[in-house]
Amino acid sequence: FGFLNLVLVYQIVKKVTSGAKIALLGAFLYVISVYSAISNLQIDIDGAILPFFVLLTYYAYLRMSEDKGWFWRVIFVLGIAGGLLTKMSFVLFLGTLIIDYLLSSYVSSRLDFKRISLRIIKFWWPLVLAGLVFFYLYASRLDYVIEYARNFNSLNFGSRAYFELGFKVLKSFVWLSPLLLLPVVGGIFNREILRKYRFWYLYLVINLVFYLVLFDFTKLTIERYFMFWIIPSVIISSEIILKLISGFNVRKNYFNLISIGVLFTGISFFTLSVNQAVLPLNPKEEYVRHIQSLDFNFLLPLTGGSGPAGFYFSAQFILWMWLLCGFFLAGALFFKKIRVHLAIIFLVFGLGYNLVFMNEYLFGSLFGSVPAVTRASVDYVRNNPDITNVITYYDIGAYDLRLADKYEARFYTAPSRDYTVRMDAYRGHYMIVDFPAIDKNGRYWPLVARCLLLKKFQDKKVESYIFDCSKI
Incomplete structure (x- = not known):
């Protein structure tokens, strides 16, 4: 999916700007972005799968406006169906698409309702099919959707952990990098950029309102949900950067x-x-x-x-x-x-x-490799016959421990959770890859450190410990 996204980014930028150089720069930014690399390597649908259907549907949307054939309308419907089957948050993209289409109809036709109506009717059958797909996928599970939505705290501004939310948003922007975020912010003050990339700015605003205002995602992995920034930032930044460096001669400079x-x-x-x-x-x-x-x-x-x-x-x-x-x-x-x-x-x-x-x-050449320390720790646990059940920290190494039939449980240090009772009574082994670091003066570390330290692994700033609590 990552490669398909790369191709679609190139095609969309080329379509919007009519410039191959800008499209190549957009593809290059997508490849060089660390946030993009993380999104394509993680085991989740937010990183590469959902963006694929967003890009595919949007590209079909662009082609439909000039191609009167059936092909791109079929692709448009398939893209919507795939997106809805992938994740419900695809609805945010559809909402953006509808708003953008209505705005473009209004701008081109002003208050000529006849022309606006004709433009809407032009897309009648893909819209109807998309509606039928949505009805088929979700109408039969409406009770489940409502119950699912109730689990989220909405508009609870007084009880949100704003510092925790800000910390996670900050990490997302750190990954996005100044190369991709700052040009997007600068483009807000350029009327031509705003007009040309109105859809992507709308998409960003709608997602921000959903994740930061309507619902409380403080306790969830918002760094993963914020991957919606990657595609719009790459597309918008490519033209802004190329315009700024136009005229630069590499040989002379x-x-x-x-x-x-x-x-x-x-x-x-x-x-x-x-x-x-x-x-x-x-x-x-x-x-x-x-x-x-x-x-x-x-x-x-x-x-x-x-x-x-x-x-x-x-x-x-x-x-x-x-x-x-x-x-x-x-x-x-x-x-x-x-x-x-x-x-x-x-x-x-x-x-x-x-x-x-x-x-x-x-x-991890500067501050240590978490995967390398994890592999060493897991190998030690698997090869030690005296270790039969293990509690891990942050669920690191859980997959391999399950395969070895030695996984017991996990624990986190988030203030909203309390594992002290279980950890106080536990008499097995701990495998703690100390990333992110545990507060050594907090409530969990003393419960672990009282046990016998069997082995310690370290790579620069990353440490791992194997504790035996069976004899306390």
Whole structure:
């Protein structure tokens, strides 16, 4: 699905802009984005499967407006059916599509209701088929849908954990990177960009209202749900960036490019080589204290909710890259004389940001590899005949432990959950890959640390422990 998404991104950008260069840049941004890589590798439908049906349906929608044949109408209906079968949140895309179509009909026909009606009737049969598909899929399960919706706390503004929500949204934007988010924000102030990419801006707004206003997703993996940002950001940013760097000659400015690369490398080395503190995921007060004291020498635990395993990254590096990229992009937008030069610096820093993140995500060469430590821990548990049942932290390694028939349970450190009673009575083994880090002064670590430590694994900042509680 990731490859199909890449092809559709290229085709949509080419269709909207009528430019192959912009389309190639859009495809390149999709490939280089660390958030895109995470979304395509995770075991979930939000990352690659749902975006595929969004892109397919939207591309068919674009082709239907100029092609009077049946082919793209069939693809349009199939895309809607596939999206609805994939996930109910596809309805957010359909709502955006309807609003955009009504707006385009109004803009082109103003208050000529006859012409507006004719435009709507033009799509009568795919709309009717889409309605029948929706009715078939959900009308028979209406009671289930209502019951499912009731499980979400809606419009409960007084009881939401705003700090937890802000922390998760921040992590999503960190993954999205300044390369993809900042041009989208800058495009809001450009009437031509807003007009051309009205649909994608509407799509972002509707999703933000749904996930941040209507319903409370604080306790869920909002980093996964926020992957709806990737496709619109890639499509919008591609044209904005290419326009800013238009006229730049690589051959004539080869030395300047090398200088910018050296500058990025120097800043990266300075921010990443200093000692970084590992803070516990909960409580979040430690992060607040560091930020209040302007001490950003700590690591952020970045996880995706549905795998693969997460990784640590430097808050100091993130802060400086966002500030510098914001400064260079703002300068490129407001100062025409040096626009190209500042835009190139922004592009190099943005690409470098994603490459450094991608390296740490895949290899953990800077702060340690969670998958490597997990593999070593799981192998130790599987090869030890005395270990028969294991409780894991954060459910890391659960799949392999289940295959070995040694998985007992899991625990988290979220304040909304309490595992103390069960852990106090437990007399088995623990396999704790300490990522995100557990508060060593909290309520859980003393219950584990009282047990016999059988083995410890470590890769830089990532640690793992095997405890035996059978003899306490």
